[in-house]
Amino acid sequence: MILQLLPKIPLAARVALLHILHISPQSKYLDLTTEVTIAVLRSFLVPSKPMSITQTQKLVNRDPGIKGRIWVANYTAPASPGSGIRDALIRAINGLQEGSPLPSELLDRLPDAGPVEAEWTGYRGGVPGDAKLPPTSEQEKYTEMMKEVKTPITVLYCHGGAYYLMDPCTHRPATKKLARETGGRCYSVRYRLAPQHPFPAAVMDALTSYLTLLHPPPDAFHSPVKPEHIIFAGDSAGGNLALALLQTILELNRQAASTPGQTIHWHGVDIPLPLPLPAGIQVTSPWLDMTHSSPSCHGNAAYDYLPALNPHDRPSPPPCPVWPASPPRKNLYVADELAAHPLVTLLMARSWAGAPPVYMSTGWELLADEDKLLAAKLHGDGVRVVFEEYEAMPHCFALMFKDLEESKRCWRGMTDFIKEVAGGEGGKAQEKGESSFTTVKARTLEEVPIEVGKLAAYEEGVMRERISNQVKKGVEVGGFDETVAKL
Incomplete structure (x- = not known):
């Protein structure tokens, strides 16, 4: 690590001087x-010779x-035997598709549902900071964990990482903190x-996980979890996945309302x-x-460690067994035809009516x-929204810079919201x-209200036009940025 940091010393010195x-x-x-x-972190994310x-x-x-x-x-x-999960997700994908129907050959390539791993995570008190887990079965670890769980809150967590990086193991500090708080x-x-597994594999796994909580398989460790105690949570791409899961359920429920018996x-x-x-x-x-x-993908570059999205100025990663894909596509996560689908680009969802608080x-x-x-869209659709913008903070700052006062304030906002809507001590949710x-x-943590009418940079129609134009541009000039990690 020290050898990797040595070339960054001139950059760090220049930034420090300008700051001082x-x-x-x-x-x-x-x-x-x-x-x-x-x-320095930004410079690491734009290597001259990518892996x-x-x-x-x-x-x-x-x-x-x-x-x-x-x-x-674990x-x-x-x-689940059969194709129930896949069939339901295809119904949601087709129901949300606008314009021309999706070609059958594209639908045929969509993955099947499969086993889905997850980590049950809880806070462990009364042990030193270097304590190891006891050498017992996963079931026994779960049983011991539950002895320290104080509320019925269950957070279904989706980690970030641009849909191609990270894992529950990389996000244990975050899930431990959520459980503790x-x-x-x-x-x-x-x-x-x-x-390896493009859209909608991740959404399928998230839906499987939600059904696992509600209706545990025979070998599950847990009892059925009441939906009023479940939170969908995630950071970055995981936030996309949490909201895609929500939109999937909303669409299936809309279809069920018009065609009962599904x-x-x-x-x-x-x-x-x-x-x-x-x-x-x-x-x-x-x-x-x-x-x-969005303009902020370039305009906010000075405040973020994610590099400004100019993919064609960067070298592409060298070929490997999984990329380029077969059949070819320009986006790591999704087939090009689906880049603007409402379960991929969530801004394109027409309605969030009926959604729980966000x-x-x-x-x-x-x-x-x-x-x-x-x-702004959620609020306009009648959804209760608690939105907090942190001045001058970078992407996922509360997870990356845990000692900042802004991060501590953000964690309080997150966990207070969860306890309020999903039931804190005693298991009863407070009044919404x-x-x-x-x-x-920044620095002072002063809270300044934002007028909701001034929240969005432009109206929904303009947003849709920008996204559509970007899709066309992506096809014409060689694709979207598949290498910048939304960590």
């Missing part, structure tokens, strides 16, 4: 360490091991990653639709526009515009509140 002289725009908002860290996709996955997805004040119990939900537990999904076949039982909705959604810096059409946090980051656009839109100032 109060010349850099960030110096007004950030401390010296944070500004230098963001600049292959498989090399990057092997490096980033490495399990650091389990130790300290955390319970982890469980694999078996695949809410008194509940997390079910952190090891969904299938692209490019079901999902699940482990020998036909589950009737509509499906119950979770208590709420909690997303951090969600990635909502697969086409990168908490969303974002910074002055590349994804800021799309996050604001969705918050109103929507709120707030800017949290």
Whole structure:
């Protein structure tokens, strides 16, 4: 690691000097360490000689091991016999598709449902920071974890990583903190990653995981979880997945309302639709526009460690067994024909009516515009929204810079929301509140209300046109940025 940092010393020195002289725009908002860290991290994300996709996955997805004040119990939900999950998801995909119907050859390539692994995660008290898990079965670890769970809250967590990186093991600090601060537990999904498993494999795995919580398979560790105690949560691409799961359920329920009697076949039982909705959604810096059409994807580059999205200025990763894909496509996560589908680019969803309350946090980051656009759309559709914009903060700052006061404030916002809507101590949810839109100032943490009418950079019609134009541009000039990780 030291050898990797040596070439970054001139960059760090230049950024530090500009900060000390109060010349850099960030110096007004950030401390010296944070500004230098963001600049150095950004430089690592634009290497002059990128690794292959498989090399990057092997490096980033490495399990650091389990130790300290955390319970982890691995469980694999078996695949449900038949095609019930796949059939339901195809109904949702077709129902949300606008314009020409999807070609049958594309639908034929969609994956089947399969077993889905997850990590039950809880806080473990009364042990030293280097404690190891006891050498017992996963079932016994789960039983011990449940002895320390204080509330009925269950967070179905979807990790970030641009849909091709990261794993529940990389997000254990986040899921442990969620469990500790809410008194509940997390079910952190090891969904299938692209490019090996493109859309809709991850959405299929998320739907399987939700049904696993509601209707446990025979070998499951847990009892059925009431939907009013479940939160869908995620960061970055995981935020996309949490919201895609929600939109899938909303669409299936809309179809069931117009055509009664629909079901999902699940482990020998036909589950009737509509499906119950979770208590709420909690997303951090969600990635909502697969086409990168928003101005903030370039305009906020100075404040983010994610590099500005200029993919054609960067070298492509070298070929490897999984990329380029076969059949060819330009996007790691999704077939080109589906890049603007409402379960991929969530901004394209026509309606969120009936959705449970949503908490969303974002910074002055590349994804800021799309996050604001969705918050405004949710509010317009009658959904309760708690939206918090953190001044000058980068992507997923609360997970990346845990010691910042802004990060601590963001964690309070997240976990207070979860406890409110999903039931905290005693298992009863508090009275639901109103929507709120707030800017949290850097350093002072002063909270300034945002007028919801001024939240979005432009109206929905303009947004749709920008996305459509970006799709056409992507096809014409060689595709979207498949290498920038929305970590």
